[in-house]
Amino acid sequence: MTIVASNLIWGVGPKTIVRDVSLSVCGGETLGLIGPNGSGKSSLLRLLSGLKRPRSGRVEINGRDVARVSRRNLAREVAFVQQNAATDTNVSVRDVVRLGRTPHRSALGGWSSADEAAVSAALAQVDMHGRRAQAWQTLSGGERQRVHIARALAQSPTILFLDEPTNHLDIHHQIEILRMVRDLDVTSIVALHDLNLAAMFCDRIVVMQEGALVACGPPAAVLNQALLRQVFRIEAEVIELSGSGRPHIRFCSL
Known part of the structure; x- marks a missing residue:
């Protein structure tokens, strides 16, 4: 395993934002993090990358506890791409x-x-x-x-973390960026809003709701009508995408 997280809890003041999350990520995998706004995706991404320290729990990257690795040494293995990094x-x-x-x-x-x-x-x-x-x-x-x-x-790096890398891009550039990330020779953990893009480009998907991990697995096993209704509060039809074995979500009009 490249990343192993055990029982992560984190919050700000009295508010708990990440609730007892455990997961593992294999080398070379592209893992998608999805969930509604405020579900804890970005916070979990920062905990996994070592940018935040959990209140309790542990993250190991390549067999080492990130809490015991210096930021400089960690940055030689792990890279983080923010949503809207900019410079004037x-x-x-x-x-x-x-x-x-x-x-x-x-x-x-x-x-x-x-x-x-x-x-x-x-x-x-x-x-x-x-x-x-x-x-x-x-x-x-x-x-x-x-x-x-x-x-x-x-x-x-051996591991690349990306926090909504397609935010504010047109659909052509969204597909272009995610295709490029998927084809890189690194392990990638990507927080995404677009469910269909996550289904197209991720090997597995983690679904977050109110800080907790509620589902994890291949897109076809995770994305179903019941989960979409429960977590995202939407009605949708889930079909197979052109014989690929990957799901495509067709949203129902109101």
Whole structure:
């Protein structure tokens, strides 16, 4: 297993936001986190990545308790892509991706050939190498998200966490980004709002409701009419997508 979480509880003040969640993620898997707004998806993502520490429970990444790993060492294995990371600084695409090498560099160390190779490889993986000299401000939303992912890949992680990476993108770029993430040679944990995109691109889906894990498994086993009614309060028909074995949700009109 790449990630094993046991009995995670976390909250703010008296409010509990993540309630006794246990799960495991296998190497190379793309795991989707879905649930209504306020269900605890983003908080769980930050607990799993080590960005937040639980009130109780434990997270192990590659066999090590993340609470006992320094942030710098953890950043050499784990990368996190936020929803809407932005910068107002006039920098190039390459400069943004170079930031991903920070965990691998010493305070006195110069820019190495290994750093340059990692940046070039990351840009190539997201098909942005040809735009490495382009100014950040001139990029479209989809291109910026690709660059954010490239910066994460420049860390040379084994695990990639993404918090709603398709938020505010048009459908073409949503599909493009998720297809790219699925095809990366890393373990990916992705928080998503769109249920059909989760069904299309995730190997397994975790469903959150009021901070608790209420379902986990392959999309076809998890997404059904009863769950959609109970968790998302919607009426929908679930059909198989073009013989793929993956479900497609057809929402019922009111």
